[in-house]
Amino acid sequence: MPAVVAPARRAGVRRDASSWGQGGVLRQLSALDAQFLSYESDINVANIGGLSIVDGQLSRGDFAELAEERCAVTPTLRQRLMTVPLGLDRPYWVEDEAVDLGYHVRELALPRPGNDHQLAEQVAWLHEQRLDRRYPLWEVYVISGLRGRRAAVYVKAHHATVDGVGGAVLLNAFMDREPSPKRQQPGPRAEPDRVPPRAEVLARSVAGIIAHPARLTRSVVETVPYLDEIPLVSQLPGAVPVSRAVRSVTRRLAGLEGVPELPSLAVPWTPFNGPISRHRRFAFADLSLDEVRSIKNAFGVTVNDVVVDLASTAVRRWLIGHDALPEEPLVACVPFALRKKGVEETGNRVTVMLTSLETQIADPRERLQAIHEAMQKIKDRFDLAPAQWLQGLCESVPAALTGLADRAFFGLLARGCPAVNLTVSNVTGPRIPLYVCGREVLAQYPVSLINDAGGGLNITAFSYNGELGMGIVVDRAMVPDVWHIADYLHDALEELKSLVG
Template sequence: MRQLSAVDAQFLNFETDTNVANIAGLSILEGELTRDELVKLVEERCALVPQLRQRILQVPFNLDHPYWVQDEAVDLDYHVRELALPHPGTDRQLAAQVARLHSRRLDRRHPLWEMYLIHGLHGGRTALYVKLHHATIDGMGGADVLAAFMDLEPRPRREAPAPPPEPDLGPETAEMLVRTAARLAANPAHLLRFLVEAVPRLDEIPLVNQLPGAVPVARAMRSVTRYLYGGDEVPELPKLPVPRTPFNGPISAHRRFAYTELPLAEVKRIKNAFGVTVNDVVMTLAATAVRRWLIDQEALPEEPLVAGVPFSLREVEDDGPGNQVTLMITPLATQVDDPRERLQAVHKAMRRIKDRFGLAPARWLRNLSESMPAALTGLADRAAFGLAAQTSPAVNLIVSNIPGPQIPLYIGGRRLLAQYPVSVVTDASGGLNITAFSYNGDIAVGVVADRTMVPDVWHITEYLQDALEELSSLAG
């Protein structure tokens, strides 16, 4: 039995019919994989992924964060499903099907995951779409979940049969209420810790950093803290007004999804030519693609777009469950016309937030969440999302780059050809998300968008390819 952290619970709290907190992976496999083979694989490996056996247990009246409890019997007939694409089974047909699946909320009466085996993809390939609720994992954790079903060679490794799980029905109501009282007593300590850590960092908290006086107060508190306790001076962050774009505002319940691959070797060649990082190149490609799309819509702001960039809080060898991630904000240099200058502007901005994060990892969100009574957190989360959608968004979009294995992998004896991330869009973070995942010599990019805001999402992937060609030519 494990209680959800405040950050994990936030992903449950903000979820509505339109703000759906699913994260997923789309695996493209060589050849055909049957459902019987997949079910056998899941049965063998399920014990390696505790999240697949756990469901939510709510505290009475939502007075505290829920608990994860062991599901008595995981119903694989429910969780593992299959379907087929109509002929001819194109990539766009697959992406449209994934978009429909991704927009559906997971049933909280069951463990929060679903797996879809998708047949009929042209070229004799099979697709496997696996989605989990963001309350269970972050991006790095999602990669670990998928890795449990993968092998280093075509012959699947055999796992010893998992022993029956220990019965875990969760705490009794009286015990939950006692624990809730203890948490309420601890809230002032969490709040004090938040104030100590977060006030010097008001300039990096989305929405808060736009309030009058936030930046000077943060700067002054950092000076006081450094005078009293010493330490390095952290880099200043520029004030980042978030311009309005066609993909900011209240999102709908419908999604679009598109994907593409970029050769990692070419990205590294560009990185070496300009003295930047792989992540800088990926961020610049995203900036260029979004800039081109906004120009098409005659909606390119004069100010740079503001991107939310997830940063992992996991320590080395830390493979614990739940979300251990924070969101840093950075200008995306979409207003810069010259691609070479755009790359250097992105490099400078990313280096600034990395230097700052390295000196003082941003754990303020966790402490803020722990400082609030759980009964109020859900209302606060939904209110914040609604306010961001109606007034000023926290960021324009999310851009993420997750490193992955550079060796071929196999699922159920079939070679994994590509692994595309499928992420989240919300009212607060914008109706566009560009997430990259590197695997075996390629960078697989998944683009998720609100259907009404970005109906032509495949143009984004085309512009990513154009942006790569543009930088390649400049690299010589």
């Protein structure tokens, strides 16, 4: 089996505003994409991934053959970073001349008995390891030794490459809708992408620095209407009234209706807030999507509301068990996708909004209703005025200072007042069964990230073929009993089912 595959070239690729050169495309990372690179350290690792359980045995050789085919037709798998001299500007994506599958596709085996806890422990260790930036930013691990004649495939990529939705697309690039699909053929070959000389890259970067004051002014102006959505900034004196006043005037002048005001959310302390370590724990759980939908219909809420409520209930029970439940509600970071339906977009097209988890409410019915009202408020606001503060904030910092600014900001959040308590996310996946190397994918679980800014706990849901795969990533020291949270998710679903009758 060849260890290196030369990428197929693509003809007729459209250039965008951040591309230049003759003979191909040279695409620059967006400010948000680059932020995931700049803040990364051995502790704040910016990997996102997915764990798939497949029916039957699977070897590295089988998967390497599949990966060779998919690398030829999936541009993201062939992109590596080209940095700018002296770090004066954001990096660019260039195609790897030959993708080294000996590096990207690896294998390991679990010791007996090959149970879920052993699998999760191995995935946690793999997930906390940084990706080598000299290669395209993805790796695949084929894991054998699972009991029940199953195998696992763990795929990880850097957050600079994809967001949560894009990560699902990348994961599914290795999967098929049928056990024996036709071989995917690459498109026609085109001239290789031209990688400009370092002097040319440097000159372009210097020109960008000269123009940055204008971009900075524009970004700051565009960010002001969203000050009441930005963690910590919204708690500064005067931030909320200024934000509301500017937003009211600008929307009125544009002939747009007003947007719902967001409540001021004070972030309480929890055991999973503070500086995280470099070590992770991971657990996963399966919930019935049909049962979640029946609860949704019975209470007149959304699937996303139920997912957030399940996370709220599970975290509430964990905090009670550790005698650490605050009187105030926990505050969660909830990502929102900015991708347009039917439009293929690379990189990160996401923003985040904050919501109250209502963990202080003991009654499960009241807690679900309160979460629904809180989520509805931010959804109504998002539908009228999608939050752009994250992009604006990233654009406002000069590229040469981004790394220093990001690491300083993360350190401030970790050691001072937390910006949020945790992250809760819900990603929509395929509704049909998928196959990898002819084996059916039995389950899929998201493996997301934690950092100093977002807290040492992340609960992400991924829907697949009638099931809701829950992935829980935590700091190893902060939450040593991560599987308790997985159990509490099951308990939370049973509690809501009992209310439906």
